[in-house]
Amino acid sequence: MSSGKKSELSHLMWTEKYRPMKLEEIVNQKEIVKGISNLVKSPDIPHMLFSGPAGVGKTTAALCIAREILGEEWKKNTLELNASDERGIKMVRERVKEFAASVKLATDKDFDKPKIIILDEADEMTSEAQTALRRIIEDSSRTTRFIIICNYLSQIIEPIQSRCVVFRFTRLPKDNVVEQLKYICEKEKVKYEDKAIVQIYESTGGDLRHCINVMQAASGMGSINAANVSTAIGLSGRSKVGDVLKLALAGKFHEARAKLLELTQVYGMSESDFLKYASQEAYDMKLDRPEEFSELMAEYDYRLSAGAHPEIQLAALLAQIGRLGSKKS
Ligand SMILES: Nc1ncnc2c1ncn2[C@@H]1O[C@H](COP(=O)(O)OP(=O)(O)OP(=O)(O)O)[C@@H](O)[C@H]1O
Ligand SMILES: [Mg+2]
Known part of the structure; x- marks a missing residue:
């Protein structure tokens, strides 16, 4: 996707449209915002490490910092990397090196300011990769500052933690x-x-x-309203239907059942919707015995429509899917 197209689309997403642009617009996280605001004013900005659960403002805060420190030119002087989705530490090293060394324009008045590297999902890196990252941080620290983001601080090696000011983001109340x-x-x-x-x-x-x-x-x-919200939650749970099937096929009955209960109780997906989505998923999964699977689904669809207890029926269905999986040649 071209970047032009991406920004067009992202404007339609409320999460992007209402992403705070300034630190003081960030909801809650007051102590963190105060701490960061003081740090970005200091002449020697440290590396920072953000940890915490999904969707609470970590990436948002990092982008705000870049804007605050670098002003209008922030985009040109900020590198966003995702540690998990590209080609590992080699890529990180090359991109950082290239970026840290990139020549500043003669017109760039902010030449004394550091470049900023935002490294998201750092806890997905192996500890060897993190050790290499530590070297990269040291080698480039004359010109760059890192903001390292993770969900679990415990997954980040100590030498990186000790080189950063750590901020622990919390769930929003x-x-x-x-x-x-x-x-x-x-x-x-x-x-x-x-x-x-x-x-x-x-x-x-x-x-x-x-x-x-x-x-x-x-x-x-x-x-x-309540009905639309339930439907929307059900839709968002849809992607998990395939996980339930895979667990069931692998004979992991208890795990499959727990995931299924999560879908029906947390995401509000109805049992008959589960059957519908499961049939579609199974079709996409190209099973060994699609006809047997279809017969199973039809049987349980009938039982549900006849008013049998849905939770008990779906548990039985998962057990049967497990048997089907174990028949695999
Ligand atoms: N504290 C917050 N204040 C205002 N908006 C927020 C806050 N946290 C999250 N949001 C909203 O959620 C979106 C995603 O937030 P953000 O990218 O900062 O999450 P994150 O903590 O980095 O999560 P992840 O770990 O999944 O990357 C933002 O674009 C914004 O719309
Ligand atoms: Mg993020």
Whole structure:
């Protein structure tokens, strides 16, 4: 996808549209924002390490820091890397080297400012890769500052932790999430029910990105009411249906059942929707015995429509899928 197209699309996403541009606009995380604001004013900015759960403002804070330190030219002097999705530490080393050494323009008045490297999902790196990263940080620290982001601080090797100022981001509390979601509804002129907003919060446990995405999906169905929110949550759980099938086929009955319960109870997916999505998934998975699978699905579809207890029936279905999986030649 070209970057032009990407930014066009990202503008349509509320998560991007309402991503804070300045540190003081970040919801909650007050102590962190205060700490960071002081650090970015200091003449010698340290490397930073952010940890915490998904969707609470880590990447947002890193981008705000880059803007605050580098001003208008921030984009040119900031490198965003994802440690997990590219070609490992070699790529990181090459990109960092190239970036740190890139010549500054004669017109660049901010030549005394460091370049900033935001390294997301660093806890996906092996400890060997992190050791190499530590060297890279040291070698380039004359000209660059790192903001390293992870979900689990315990997965980051100590020598990296000790070279950074560490900020632990926390889950956003209910009141903050609810307030932000209502703010977005008002800006977007979308009608909402208070109850439905709370339902969004409760289904996602303080992951504001997930909340905003669910809310945007629900708004596409009209307004933010309980029924639309349930449907939107069900849609977002759909991607997990394949996981349930794979676990069941591998004979991991208990894990498959736990995931299935998560889908029905947390994501609000109905049992009959589960069957529907599972049939589609199974088709895409190109099973060894598609006809047997189809017969199974039809049988359980019938049982559910006849009013049998859905939880018991679906557990039995998973057990049968497991038997089907073990027959594999
Ligand atoms: N503290 C916050 N204040 C305001 N908006 C937020 C906050 N946290 C998250 N958001 C919203 O959620 C979106 C995603 O946030 P962000 O990218 O900062 O999450 P993250 O903590 O980096 O999560 P991940 O670990 O999944 O990368 C933002 O674009 C913004 O719309
Ligand atoms: Mg992030």
